[in-house]
Amino acid sequence: MTQKDITFVADFLTEHFNEAPELYNRKGKYFNVERVGQYLKDEDDDLVSPPNTEGNQWFNFLKDSTHLKESPLLFPYYPEKSLHFVKKQMEGVIDQCLQKPADVIGKSVHQAVCMSLYKTSQSEDSTPQLFKLPFLWNDKTSNLHYVLFTMLENSISKIHILRRHTDTSRSVSNGILAVEFGNFLNNSINESSDSKCYSCLDAHFYDDETVTVVLKESVQQEGKERVLAQLPLS
Numbered sequence: 001m002t003q004k005d006i007t008f009v010a011d012f013l014t015e016h017f018n019e020a021p022e023l024y025n026r027k028g029k030y031f032n033v034e035r036v037g038q039y040l041k042d043e044d045d046d047l048v049s050p051p052n053t054e055g056n057q058w059f060n061f062l063k064d065s066t067h068l069k070e071s072p073l074l075f076p077y078y079p080e081k082s083l084h085f086v087k088k089q090m091e092g093v094i095d096q097c098l099q100k101p102a103d104v105i106g107k108s109v110h111q112a113v114c115m116s117l118y119k120t121s122q123s124e125d126s127t128p129q130l131f132k133l134p135f136l137w138n139d140k141t142s143n144l145h146y147v148l149f150t151m152l153e154n155s156i157s158k159i160h161i162l163r164r165h166t167d168t169s170r171s172v173s174n175g176i177l178a179v180e181f182g183n184f185l186n187n188s189i190n191e192s193s194d195s196k197c198y199s200c201l202d203a204h205f206y207d208d209e210t211v212t213v214v215l216k217e218s219v220q221q222e223g224k225e226r227v228l229a230q231l232p233l234s
Contacts, residue, residue: 039083046080053079112168115176118151137205143167148203148211157181159200159213161233179231181215198227209233 038047053059059077062068075093078086118130130152137146147162158178165172181198198215206212215227 041082042084043082044085044088047082050080112164113175115162133202135204138166139208141208144172146205148205150200150203157197157199159203161211181213201226206230
């Protein structure tokens with residue numbers, strides 16, 4: 001140990017075990033690091049040097065307020081405890097608040113339909129991401145749920161639309177269908193389909209009757225790489 005280390009330990013012992021409160025307000029070497037570290041310790045013991053709350057405006061305000069003093073909306077204050085203890089207390093309260101909704105929602109959810117979209121290999125490491133950009137929409141007028149999504153690999157020019165009735169006991173026609181863009185924006189039938197083939201970058205419902213899509217040309221040309229299109233759902 002160096003002389004500086006010994007001096008530091010001596011100052012620490014002097015500061016910690018001698019009654020010299022007048023030194024605590026002085027800057028420099030008399031600053032007690034333990035008064036900060038005690039708040040961060042991973043233990044539930046009481047603080048060695050609890051804070052002095054005398055004159056604190058917030059505590060005085062609560063003490064003088066008959067309505068707020070016993071309010072269940074205010075998180076209780078533990079002046080003798082560390083932040084670690086308070087954090088665990090708060091996490092427990094939050095978990096308790098979320099448990100009841102989780103139970104109720106969990107019991108109300110059940111599978112309405114099962115559709116096989118694709119099959120993958122047994123090895124998860126080699127499984128590519130085939131399901132992309134799912135977007136949900138609820139048509140409250142017709143009581144219909146919609147899901148927009150695309151499937152990669154062999155169907156990049158298609159967007160799939162899944163439609164279900166909010167009443168799971170009822171079915172709707174064309175529950176799932178695919179819209180293929182391909183070369184539908186060609187100026188003439190003489191244009192090569194390969195030169196004007198489009199894939200879907202993104203898709204959202206604009207309203208109950210319109211779908212907005214961002215299309216990308218498979219063969220990029222300057223100034224013609226992206227197309228914003230609005231398609232009627234019908």
